[in-house]
Amino acid sequence: MDLPGCDPGRLERTYAQFALVNRVVAGWRGIYRKEVRPRLSKDSPTSLLDIGCGGGDVPVLLARWAARDGLRLEVTAIDPDPRASLFARARHASSGVAFRQAAAAELVEEGRRYDLVVSNHVLHHLDGLDAFLAESALLSRGVVIHNDIRRSPAAYALFYAASWVFTGSYIRQDGLTSVRRSYTAAELAAAAPRGWTVTRHAPFRNVLRVDTASGDHPEGPAPRA
Numbered sequence: 001m002d003l004p005g006c007d008p009g010r011l012e013r014t015y016a017q018f019a020l021v022n023r024v025v026a027g028w029r030g031i032y033r034k035e036v037r038p039r040l041s042k043d044s045p046t047s048l049l050d051i052g053c054g055g056g057d058v059p060v061l062l063a064r065w066a067a068r069d070g071l072r073l074e075v076t077a078i079d080p081d082p083r084a085s086l087f088a089r090a091r092h093a094s095s096g097v098a099f100r101q102a103a104a105a106e107l108v109e110e111g112r113r114y115d116l117v118v119s120n121h122v123l124h125h126l127d128g129l130d131a132f133l134a135e136s137a138l139l140s141r142g143v144v145i146h147n148d149i150r151r152s153p154a155a156y157a158l159f160y161a162a163s164w165v166f167t168g169s170y171i172r173q174d175g176l177t178s179v180r181r182s183y184t185a186a187e188l189a190a191a192a193p194r195g196w197t198v199t200r201h202a203p204f205r206n207v208l209r210v211d212t213a214s215g216d217h218p219e220g221p222a223p224r225a
Helices: 008-025 028-039 057-068 082-091 104-109 130-138 153-165 171-181 185-191
Strands: 046-051 073-079 098-101 114-120 140-149 197-201 205-211
Touching (some): 008 057, 028 114, 028 140, 057 114, 114 130
Parallel strands (some): 046 114, 114 140
């Protein structure tokens, strides 16, 4: 689905079906309750940036949950792929989420800052982590949370068995490739710069996190020795 010449119909169905996959396996409800909701207020807005938002379902869920709790959350969601950005803006036009075609580096150059920065299923797509993690930390005044797949034989087997239902899209092919490309918790901890922490979440999740407000990394994560 990352190839520029892939079938547009199958790609749109993939973006649409990701919403169900993320609701079932990505664990964002728990992340919202533990990490996002305690930082929100009824009186003053909190800003959140989702990097690599794809079809846009995760930032829309975060905005919806905050609204239901009577809390003020202003969500911006970016993706460098024009196809993803176009799909997200069209499908979630009334969501209140600000969608934009952009890479994190562009927002860094613009001097943007957000109270919270998150991503979903981005890390395993990257050739290296350091530049992306540095950019996400520079964009944050607070916590950065990167939620990704945790590789294991069981994760691959279960997705292989369950993904037959996703027809007419790239979900099955992309998902199996993503499991193979993803990190174990130990691998991700070893690859991440100093100051970032990895926690294992069910089902088969790694959450990579840093608090830029702690004072340890005021300008992003320190490079590894």
